[in-house]
Amino acid sequence: MTIVAFKKWYVVHKWTSLVCTLFLLLLCLTGLPLVFRDELSVWLGEAVEPPEQVVATKSVTLQALVDDAQRRRPSDAVQFLTLDDEHPAWFVSLGASPAAIDSSGIYMYDTRTGDFLHAVPTNTGVTNFFFKLHTELFAGLPGMLFLGSMGLLFLGSTVSGVVVYGPFMRKLAFGTIRQERHLRLTWLDLHNLLGITTLLWALVVGVTGVVNTLERPLLGYWQQTELAGMLAPWSGKPAPRTLLPVDRVIEAAQAAAPDLVPRFVGFPGTVIATPYHYVVFMRGQNPLTSRLLTPFLFDAETAQLADTRSLPWYLTVLVLSQPLHFGDYGGMPLKIIWGMLDLLIIIVLVSGLYLWWRKRPFALEHVVDDGESKARHGFDRVVPR
Numbered sequence: 001m002t003i004v005a006f007k008k009w010y011v012v013h014k015w016t017s018l019v020c021t022l023f024l025l026l027l028c029l030t031g032l033p034l035v036f037r038d039e040l041s042v043w044l045g046e047a048v049e050p051p052e053q054v055v056a057t058k059s060v061t062l063q064a065l066v067d068d069a070q071r072r073r074p075s076d077a078v079q080f081l082t083l084d085d086e087h088p089a090w091f092v093s094l095g096a097s098p099a100a101i102d103s104s105g106i107y108m109y110d111t112r113t114g115d116f117l118h119a120v121p122t123n124t125g126v127t128n129f130f131f132k133l134h135t136e137l138f139a140g141l142p143g144m145l146f147l148g149s150m151g152l153l154f155l156g157s158t159v160s161g162v163v164v165y166g167p168f169m170r171k172l173a174f175g176t177i178r179q180e181r182h183l184r185l186t187w188l189d190l191h192n193l194l195g196i197t198t199l200l201w202a203l204v205v206g207v208t209g210v211v212n213t214l215e216r217p218l219l220g221y222w223q224q225t226e227l228a229g230m231l232a233p234w235s236g237k238p239a240p241r242t243l244l245p246v247d248r249v250i251e252a253a254q255a256a257a258p259d260l261v262p263r264f265v266g267f268p269g270t271v272i273a274t275p276y277h278y279v280v281f282m283r284g285q286n287p288l289t290s291r292l293l294t295p296f297l298f299d300a301e302t303a304q305l306a307d308t309r310s311l312p313w314y315l316t317v318l319v320l321s322q323p324l325h326f327g328d329y330g331g332m333p334l335k336i337i338w339g340m341l342d343l344l345i346i347i348v349l350v351s352g353l354y355l356w357w358r359k360r361p362f363a364l365e366h367v368v369d370d371g372e373s374k375a376r377h378g379f380d381r382v383v384p385r
Contacts, residue, residue: 006167013160018356020153021349027147027209028346030134035327035338037127038086046125048118050088050110060114063245065092068116069107076104081246081265085290088112091120098269141216148213155206161195168192184358191351194344201341208321215322218314219271230297230307231274239275240301243268246278252303253280253296261285263293268300276300291320291329 033040041047066078069092076094083090088111093103106120121128137143169176169192177189195202250262260282266273273279277300281293293316297306311319323329327338 006164009160009163013157013164014356016153016157016160017352020150020157021353023147023150024154025346025349027134027150028342028349030130031326032339032342033127033130034134035335035342037131037326041125041127044126046121046127048108050112050117054110054112058114060111061245062090062247062250064114065090065107065109066246068092068109069094069105072107072119073105077269078267079103079270080267083111083261083263085263089117095270098267099271101271135212144213144216148210151206151210151213155203155210158195158199158202158206162199165192165196184355187351187354191348191355194348194351198341198344198348201338202345205325208325211318211321212325215318218318222312222315223271226309226312227272227274230309231276233306234274234276237276240268243278243300244303248303249278249280249298252298252305253282256296256305256308257282257294259285260294273297277306291323292316293319 038047042049062081066081070076070078073094076096077098077100078092079095079098079100080093081090082093090109090111092107092109094105094107095102096104103122106122107116108118108120109115110117132138135144135147137147139146172189175193177186177193179186246265246267249265253262254260261284262280263283264281266279266281268277269275272295274297277297280296280298282296283290283293293311294308295311296308298304299306327334
């Protein structure tokens, strides 16, 4: 690599890092508790876990759970019915209106007994504070998109850092931390080592984080394209006055796809359904397919299957990115690994700020061979101008 090329990559790494570092620090600090948000929520009393062993004394109907939630908030509309991935629990979500973006109430029920378990805090609590700060800076969609732009800068910083790493470390053994010379050199070696060690994880979390910030635009685009096409045959039809019990719709979904299980139900009029239909998202039953969702559209008055289409690739990427970003795929062992890597990235960011704050200009001609003359000093030589 020539000196000119190296300088260009170094400038890219320097400025992409400086612009996004403070926001990346914020994301890492708020993301660390979110990796353990399920456990933290239980510990803080913001969530509960269903009893391990219960005796089912009655058959559970989902409509009974929906009706109970509706009685608790009679002025709101039931929006979603969600099955927990890890625990025997259903969640009923309500909003101020069917198409409301934010939930006004979320209620948890035992799938085996139908017992009410917990009212999930929607806009309060420690984990909600961390989540809102981490995902949108309390600024809604503009905040999400801004963080997405910081994520892109982080990816640029990571890639340029890899390019810069090679020339700097060409004559040093991997893992070398020089402690016998200037303190700044020690921090530089530590910064380089931790940066290259966490490279793959940083790319995974960075890419999935950027994808997650596009959730609302991607859902909006799906509504205007795929969902609009599914809705076209019912254009102009009056909305149903009464809705079938949700159990009838679940039964129809399981009959239409016996190899799949229901994961999520959107009620008529919500942002992912239509005024005339329930939408049921079904998932597979093995580790490879349990995160892949297929939507089925059912008539809200007859439970007849109206349409089904595979999720477009961009929503599939979104669905897979959300749990991967927080390490939700492998239980507690993966969460611990995610937390440790998060701490290492914090050290990388802090050390980068320290190196910039205490910088001494490098004579880059002593670092890179420009193709015309050989460098007379190794990369371990720091030469102040």
